[in-house]
Structure formats: structure tokens, C-alpha cells
Amino acid sequence: xxxxxxxxxxxxxxxxxxxxxxxxxxxxxxxxxxxxxxxxxxxxxxxxxxxxxxxxxxxxxxxxxxxxxxxxxxxxxxxxxxxxxxxxxxxxxxxxxxxxxxxxxxxxxxxxxxxxxxxxxxxxxxxxxxxxxxxxxxxxxxxxxxxxxxxxxxxxxxxxxxxxxxxxxxxxxxxxxxxxxxxxxxxxxxxxxxxxxxxxxxxxxxxxxxxxxxxxxxxxxxxxxxxxxxxxxxxxxxxxxxxxxxxxxxxx
Amino acid sequence: xxxxxxxxxxxxxxxxxxxxxxxxxxxxxxxxxxxxxxxxxxxxxxxxxxxxxxxxxxxxxxxxxxxxxxxxxxxxxxxxxxxxxxxxxxxxxxxxxxxxxxxxxxxxxxxxxxxxxxxxxxxxxxxxxxxxxxxxxxxxxxxxxxxxxxxxxxxxxxxxxxxxxxxxxxxxxxxxxxxxxxxxxxxxxxxxxxxxxxxxxxxxxxxxxxxxxxxxxxxxxxxxxxxxxxxxxxxxxxxxxxxxxxxxxxxx
DNA sequence: CGCTTAGTTGACTCTTCTCAAAAGCAGTGG
DNA sequence: CCACTGCTTTTGAGAAGAGTCAACTAAGCG
Numbered sequence: 001x002x003x004x005x006x007x008x009x010x011x012x013x014x015x016x017x018x019x020x021x022x023x024x025x026x027x028x029x030x031x032x033x034x035x036x037x038x039x040x041x042x043x044x045x046x047x048x049x050x051x052x053x054x055x056x057x058x059x060x061x062x063x064x065x066x067x068x069x070x071x072x073x074x075x076x077x078x079x080x081x082x083x084x085x086x087x088x089x090x091x092x093x094x095x096x097x098x099x100x101x102x103x104x105x106x107x108x109x110x111x112x113x114x115x116x117x118x119x120x121x122x123x124x125x126x127x128x129x130x131x132x133x134x135x136x137x138x139x140x141x142x143x144x145x146x147x148x149x150x151x152x153x154x155x156x157x158x159x160x161x162x163x164x165x166x167x168x169x170x171x172x173x174x175x176x177x178x179x180x181x182x183x184x185x186x187x188x189x190x191x192x193x194x195x196x197x198x199x200x201x202x203x204x205x206x207x208x209x210x211x212x213x214x215x216x217x218x219x220x221x222x223x224x225x226x227x228x229x230x231x232x233x234x235x236x237x238x239x240x241x242x243x244x245x246x247x248x249x250x251x252x
Numbered sequence: 253x254x255x256x257x258x259x260x261x262x263x264x265x266x267x268x269x270x271x272x273x274x275x276x277x278x279x280x281x282x283x284x285x286x287x288x289x290x291x292x293x294x295x296x297x298x299x300x301x302x303x304x305x306x307x308x309x310x311x312x313x314x315x316x317x318x319x320x321x322x323x324x325x326x327x328x329x330x331x332x333x334x335x336x337x338x339x340x341x342x343x344x345x346x347x348x349x350x351x352x353x354x355x356x357x358x359x360x361x362x363x364x365x366x367x368x369x370x371x372x373x374x375x376x377x378x379x380x381x382x383x384x385x386x387x388x389x390x391x392x393x394x395x396x397x398x399x400x401x402x403x404x405x406x407x408x409x410x411x412x413x414x415x416x417x418x419x420x421x422x423x424x425x426x427x428x429x430x431x432x433x434x435x436x437x438x439x440x441x442x443x444x445x446x447x448x449x450x451x452x453x454x455x456x457x458x459x460x461x462x463x464x465x466x467x468x469x470x471x472x473x474x475x476x477x478x479x480x481x482x483x484x485x486x487x488x489x490x491x492x493x494x495x496x497x498x499x500x501x502x503x504x
Numbered sequence: 505c506g507c508t509t510a511g512t513t514g515a516c517t518c519t520t521c522t523c524a525a526a527a528g529c530a531g532t533g534g
Numbered sequence: 535c536c537a538c539t540g541c542t543t544t545t546g547a548g549a550a551g552a553g554t555c556a557a558c559t560a561a562g563c564g
Contacts, residue, residue, distance in 0.1 A: 070483075091379060138348050
């Protein structure tokens with residue numbers, strides 16, 4: 001993986017907020033020190049760590065999670081290529097949660113000093129990176145609403161809408177399909193429900209013909225129908241409509 | 253309310269992260285332009301707004317919320333005196349949620365320019381303010397875990413633990429009691445449960461003798477017992493133990 | 505082919521929701 | 535001072551949603 005390749009997803013994501021010049025892109029690409037592979041199931045960052053690098057996910061899916069005293073685990077966020085794991089945790093004494101690779105992952109390491117440098121030197125990039133963390137926070141709030149007040153099928157439908165748009169935004173969707181490299185157990189840990197119930201919920205969504213699945217590929221035949229069903233409003237992802245040049249554009 | 257008085261709670265909160273010099277405190281106090289009253293039930297910031305000022309809550313409780321398409325509302329965060337409502341939303345095009353006064357509130361307005369100035373001029377304050385927003389985010393994650401994977405009584409117990417520590421941190425707790433100026437409906441909207449179930453859940457906590465209530469005052473006779481029951485670990489609030497000089501210190 | 509992991513299904517239990525109504529409490533006007 | 539009103543809290547009862555236990559099927563792999 002070249003340094004350039006490392007950043008394509010990130011750049012593509014950031015451009016949904018603001019156009020970047022070639023110089024901006026180069027500055028980003030040059031700040032990557034090296035990249036590391038993580039096997040599915042391994043931890044990228046552990047609770048209690050104080051990382052020396054900012055971790056940029058290049059390939060694969062990862063998740064923020066906490067282990068529960070009763071033994072299960074709760075996944076609080078999904079990270080996909082282009083997502084930064086810990087832009088700002090450097091300030092805190094230690095991570096209050098872990099980040100685990102949900103599939104095989106490739107992670108680029110960016111030295112803290114370089115990121116700080118970017119934030120100071122380049123106003124556009126600084127704003128774009130802050131935008132990214134604010135969107136992460138907005139997603140967190142939306143998940144809270146989802147968990148608190150939507151029934152199971154709509155909850156999962158909402159998640160699928162979100163991930164379709166997010167994968168689309170970094171060029172990982174093909175039409176209305178995207179790869180969801182998660183087990184039903186992991187989905188259940190995310191949505192706060194049991195494995196059995198998740199299985200039945202997915203069956204429900206399939207039988208309503210809102211989604212189809214083929215292995216770990218999810219297809220949303222009619223995005224508008226699913227968004228409507230799940231009361232999904234993409235506002236919280238703060239993608240600027242005028243920048244959004246994907247096939248989903250007409251739906252949004 | 254004098255400018256000085258406006259900031260005592262904020263200063264007190266920030267000092268759980270890092271000691272502030274008199275100069276730091278003065279700089280904060282001087283940045284307040286004026287203060288505004290909000291009646292219970294009114295909106296401090298509405299979804300879609302792009303605020304000109306950063307709002308600092310001085311008195312009362314407020315909450316971040318979203319209205320649901322089905323008609324209810326979901327409260328995603330509580331704001332208490334010393335909390336900033338929107339340090340960093342200035343970057344986004346518009347608020348993706350509203351902030352409503354849950355009780356009568358007094359809010360200090362800080363011009364964006366002044367905050368930016370503080371962030372640039374004063375490294376200690378800048379770090380302390382960032383710490384505040386990171387803690388807000390950590391709280392959000394913890395709520396997500398709570399909603400996703402704890403049964404009702406532990407969920408509410410967890411919330412009460414958190415609010416006891418947070419009110420304590422800004423000098424609003426008396427011993428193990430604090431004022432919770434919310435209706436059971438509002439608590440239910442927060443914890444993603446029905447009003448009836450919230451009522452029964454509170455009764456359960458009372459009958460377990462984990463809390464007592466008197467009007468809107470909640471008393472936690474034995475914080476350790478409640479924390480244990482609710483699997484509450486205060487790590488996520490990122491309060492530095494060495495700074496924590498309250499009566500709860502021995503418990504933490 | 506046997507082993508392991510992931511997905512599926514059934515039956516039963518328990519939690520939580522909804523509908524409905526009563527009781528407590530504060531403010532208001534007669 | 536009292537009846538009236540609106541809001542909040544409390545309680546009951548039945549229905550729906552979600553969890554648990556357990557077994558079975560499907561798919562990948564050495």
C-alpha cells in the first residue's frame with residue numbers, strides 16, 4: 001500500500017465536506033508514517049492505552065466497543081476506511097474504550113506531531129478533520145436515539161441506511177449494495193439485542209423486501225423505501241448535498 | 253448575575269481536569285457578553301440554528317433532544333451548570349438537534365470570537381475546554397452502552413450515579429443528595445422507556461433502598477452500593493482523582 | 505469426511521409497552 | 535376557603551416485544 005493509497009478513502013470522505021486542493025491531499029498523504037495489518041478479532045487500540053499515533057483505517061471494518069461486566073460486549077461505533085480512530089484522545093489520560101478489528105484491517109499510522117502540524121498549518125484540512133469528528137459525534141447521538149426509541153426492524157434498517165451512505169461516501173458501495181463484514185452476533189452487540197432476535201429482525205427486513213443479502217453483501221433495492229420505513233434522515237451525517245455526486249444523490 | 257458568577261461552575265468543572273491560574277479564570281469570566289433567562293420547556297437552541305454565541309449554562313438543567321417522527325422526543329444528553337452547549341458546532345452548517353431548558357435556565361452568551369481567542373491565546377484553557385467536549389463525547393458513548401445493554405433499574409441507577417458525580421463536580425450536590433428537576437416523563441424520554449415503566453423502575457430502586465426521593469431531590473444513601481448495582485465505573489468521566497476533593501472522593 | 509463457526513428455527517419466559525383510570529398537588533378564580 | 539383545572543405520579547391488567555435455552559442446518563476448512 002503506497003502512502004497515496006492510504007489516504008484515498010479519507011480524502012474522498014473529507015471532500016463531502018469541502019473540496020481539497022492537490023496540495024492539501026499531498027500534505028495528508030505525506031503525514032502517514034507506515035501502515036499495519038490487524039487480523040479480524042484483534043484489538044487496534046485497547047482500553048487504557050495512550051496511543052502515540054493517530055490511527056487511520058485504510059481497509060476493513062473496525063468498531064469501538066466496551067466489554068460488559070456480565071460478559072458480553074457493546075459496540076458503540078463502526079469505523080470504515082477513511083475513518084480516524086483517535087484524532088483527539090491524545091488529550092485524555094487514557095482510552096476509555098477499545099477499538100477492535102471486526103474484519104481484517106489495514107491501518108495507517110500518523111504521528112501525533114504531524115497531525116498537530118496539519119491542524120496548525122492548513123486551515124482547510126483542519127476544518128475538514130474537525131468536521132469528521134463532529135460527524136462521528138452526531139452519529140453517536142443518532143445511534144442513541146435509534147437505540148432508545150425505535151423498534152428492532154427500524155433500528156437495523158436505520159443502521160443499514162447509514163452504512164450504505166457511509167460506504168458510498170468512500171467509494172465502497174456498488175450501486176445499492178455494500179459489503180457488511182460482520183456476524184449477526186456483532187450486529188446484535190451493536191444494536192443492543194440478542195443474537196436470536198437480530199436473526200429474526202433481519203428475516204423481517206428481508207421478508208418486507210427492504211433488503212436482500214447474499215453472503216455478507218447487503219443490497220437495498222429501494223433506498224427510499226428503507227429510509228422511509230426506518231425514519232432515516234441523513235441530515236446528521238452532514239454531507240453537503242452539492243458535493244454529493246453519487247448514485248444515491250437523487251434519493252437524498 | 254455578575255460576569256464572575258457566570259463562570260464559577262465552569263471553572264469548578266474544568267479544575268477537575270487541570271488547575272487554572274487566576275489569570276485563566278479572569279480571561280474566561282471576561283469573555284461572557286451577557287446572560288439570558290429561559291423558561292422551563294423553552295428552546296435554548298433549535299435544530300437548524302447556526303448560533304452566533306457559545307452558550308454556557310449557568311443555572312438550571314437543559315437537554316439535547318430530537319423530536320421523533322412518531323411524536324415523542326428523545327433526550328440524548330443533560331446539560332447542567334458549567335456545561336457548554338455548542339463549543340464546536342460553529343463548524344457545521346446547522347444544528348442537527350435542539351437544546352431545550354428542562355427547568356428554568358440562566359445562560360451566559362460568549363461570542364464565538366472570544367472563544368476562538370481563548371483557544372489560541374491560552375493553552376491551558378484550550379486544553380481544558382477540549383477536555384470538556386471529549387468528556388461529553390465519552391458520556392454519550394456510555395449512555396449508548398447503558399441503553400443497549402443494561403436492564404431498566406441499572407440503567408436509571410447508572411444515570412443517577414453519573415448525575416451525582418457531575419452535580420458534585422460543580423458544587424450542586426449536598427452530601428449524597430442532588431436536585432433532579434425533571435419529570436418522570438423526561439427521564440423516560442432519556443432512557444428510552446415508557447413513562448409507566450420509568451415510574452415502576454424508580455419504585456424498584458427505592459424499594460431496594462438504593463435511592464430515596466423527596467420531591468425532586470434524590471439522595472443516594474450508599475453510593476458504593478448503587479455504583480455496584482448499576483455497574484458504574486466513573487472512568488469515563490475522566491475526572492483526575494488527585495483533583496477530586498469532594499466527599500465522594502473515598503468512593504471513587 | 506469430521507470439525508468448527510455462523511445462521512436459523514421453535515418453545516417458553518420475562519421485560520416492557522399500551523391503555524386506562526385513580527390519586528396527589530399546585531395554581532386560579534369565584 | 536373551596537371548587538376547578540392541569541399536570542404529574544401511581545397503580546392495574548392485558549398485549550406485544552425481546553431474551554433464553556436448545557436443537558438443527560449450512561458453510562468453510564484441514
